[in-house]
Amino acid sequence: MEPFTVNIPETVISDLKNRLQNTRWPGEAEGAGWNYGTNETYLKGLTEYWMNEYDWKMHEQQLNQHPQYTVRINGILIHFQYIRGKGPDPKALILTHGWPDSYYRFHKIIPLLTEGEQSFDLIIPSIPGFGFSDKTALSSGEVADLWKRLMTDILGYEKFCAAGGDIGMGVVKALASKYPEVMEAVHLTDVGYPRGQEDPASMSEDEKEFAQLVQQWWYSEGAYAMVHSTKPQSIAYGLNDSPAGLAAWIISFINAGASPEMIETAFGGRDELLTNIMIYWVTQTIGSSVRMYKADASTLWGGAQAPQKTNVPAGIAVFPREAQFPEEWAERFVNVASFKKMNEGGHFAALELPQVFANELRTFFYSA
Template structure:
């Protein structure tokens, strides 16, 4: 029996969709430098093509029905409304697995792996929440540790699991790492696709040569591709006005990150096509949560630079799968933060592995979590 939980279904008012179409049709395009492609940011040529598809072919009601295919709920967790999917595994001894998304995706990040992880003898009860400030959860921006506190209550009090497993990447990585550090008594195992980045606070005398090379790569990446995070962490409110008012601006900003460090074709490949790409964007647009989602970066920055005590290294068994189009950190970097018992270099996939290579990603989760107690 779940506590303080009610059934939820996605249902967007028609006037929101009508308003969206009007805004798309009345976009003021800025123009772009001839032959610039993606070198100056999101390609206007590609964006115009996508918007044309959005207006003429994309069917939100069809996608809305697909979102409602799996059971969804709303929980009151310490006064914060948390939206989550909850799909029971079909095996006799399914393991409870909490999956946490990142930015600029949403709980939709995991929709392809739901059938892969809930079937068979080695199945999972999947709990897939929307982070506060994202999607259908409360519009409030919280730092990662505070979200981890909510996840612990959701799993142990609202859903009444004595122990559970957790996985996450990107923003979800920080939340999952905090869960493992703060609540090793209830978190039985964790899995990551990234583990955080050197930020210049590290003592170089304690770093291996591989870690120093990784730090150099990260510094170069931030200079070339990190503009989004710097804006989110410093001036999120200034950004939010435009993104919340213009669906094309919102889409351009999200696409610019998805494209970072990857060839343009990855944009649609990562999400499975235009419909999936637009559905993820629609979750931000229809809930008006782009402002609170980017504000979370500021909340984390304040916590990190405001004198908060760093998390202690977790003792919880941790599995790591590094995909080729992800920052290639060495094992010893991960061992600074978590108890690494499995460290895999994957053959294909990138930052959005659950969407790009769902079968590979699902098998990585299954093989790890069923290899530990």
Template sequence: MKPFSVNIPETVITDLKNRIQNTRWPGEPDGSGWQFGTSEKYLKELAAYWINNYDWKKQEAQLNQYPQYMTEIDGFPIHFQLIKGKGSNPKPLILTHGWPDSYYRFHRIIPLLTEGEQSFDLVIPSIPGFGFSGKTSTNSEAVAGLWKKLMTEVLGYKKFYAAGGDVGMGVTKALASKYPDVVEAVHFTDLGYPMGQEDPNTMSDEEKQFAGFVQQWWYSEGAYAMVHATKPQSLAYGLNDSPVALAAWILSFGNAGAPPELIEAAFGGRDALLTNIMIYWVTETIASSTRMYKADAIAQWGGAQPLQKTQVPAGVAVFPREAQFPREWAERFVNVVHYKKMDAGGHFAALEVPEAFAGELRSFFYSIK
């Protein structure tokens, strides 16, 4: 473990602003809004704010307010935050982010989970290929193996807890399935989606309804995942070269069809949205982050054995602007001992509704004896 701090040269920020100013805007149909993808009208407003009002050095200082480290495991450089809980016996908890977010996904819940008697030692790593963990990607099961070594060998915890959503869901599910001897309990905000290979005779009416919703969503909003899983390198050239293109791609996923204020809220505000984008930009990891989808696709379709259902206790929270999967769907993969429909929030709940999300994690993990 070596202490780490974010310190981006000013030349990188100057180059960023020059690239934004020199953007060749493609134009958009009159009155199209967000119907064809990210709105150019909105994106121009965001770009102007990015150049004139956004303060990277202020955000960099916030990124450095919590202890960060670098280590190497099995040849992978791993960046992670480690924030010790202040209770008498804090539980070690590893939180895994997804795409298109980053370890920054959890920054608003850190003070909520490290204070008080029911606190946690929070370990918040950057997935390989994302942010400060470098540009080498691997699949979700391999990441789970790295996390197990990070927690037990590097940090010395005998047992630990884990939570994740989106890409982090796959990593967390693999942790529970492959390492039940060291994983005490897991928590999820999603558990994957029906892909048409399920036997309909084994599906409940609620699961069939969920599958119908997913199929419709996949056709209307799922193109990004298909590109990532098939042609990530073709996409990478534009996203790594143009900050506006990078922002447009991330925004199109953030909350498709939603008004700008809701998209920004999903990331915790305009500055938080741009800081998340900046983590990809300053590290040049947008290409390697999307390649993880290809790595998972190769593993899935290349004959790898599916994960066995784990008996590790699992908590599930379904947020209202997330895909509404029923309990039966979750029970196909994990040992659900807690299932809760939340009142507010969506895919980025830790950023959108940090108090509710932190309360859910604390309530669940401290109920496990």
């Protein structure tokens, strides 16, 4: 383990501003709004703020306020935050982000989960291919192998908890499936989606309705995932070269789970949105991050055995602006010990509703 500090050269920031200034705007259809993707009027306003008001150095200092490290596991450099809980007997909890976010997803809940009697030792890594970890795209199962070694071999925990959503969901499910002997409990905000391989006769009416909703969503909003899973390299060139293009692609996905007026608040705020985008930009990891979809797709369609359901207790929190799957769908994949339909929030609940999300994690893990 080596201590790590985020320290981006000023030349990178100057280059970013020059690229933003020289953006070649494509124009958009009259009255398009957000129906064709990221709205150009909105994006121009965001890039103007990005160039002239957003303060990266201030947010860089924020990124450095908690201890962080790098360690090489199986030849891959892993970046992670490691914050010790202040309670008498903190539980070890590894938090795994998704796409298009980063380890920064969890920055607001760190103080909420490390204080008090029921506290946690928080381990918050950057998935390989993301942020300050190596630019190596791995499948969710391969990431789970690294997390298990990080938690047991490097940090010395005999048992630990894990939580995640989106891509992080796949990693957490793989941990529970492959390493149940070291998993105390897991928490998820989604459990995966129907892929057309399920036997309809085995599905409840609620599951069939859920499958139809997912299919409709896939046709209207799923283009990003199809591109990532099939031709990630083709899109990487433009996204790695144009900060405005990178922002447009990321925001287009965030908009899929929120109304246009909520884009920034759904991600915690304008500065949070830009700081997350900046992590992709300064590390040049957008290409390697989207290749993870290809890695997972290759595993899924390559005939690899699907993760097996285990007896590790699982807590499920379904936020209202997420796909509303029924409990019986979750029970196909995990041992459901708690299933809650939350009252508010969406895909990035740890940023949007940090207190609600932290309370949910604490309540589940200290009762599991």
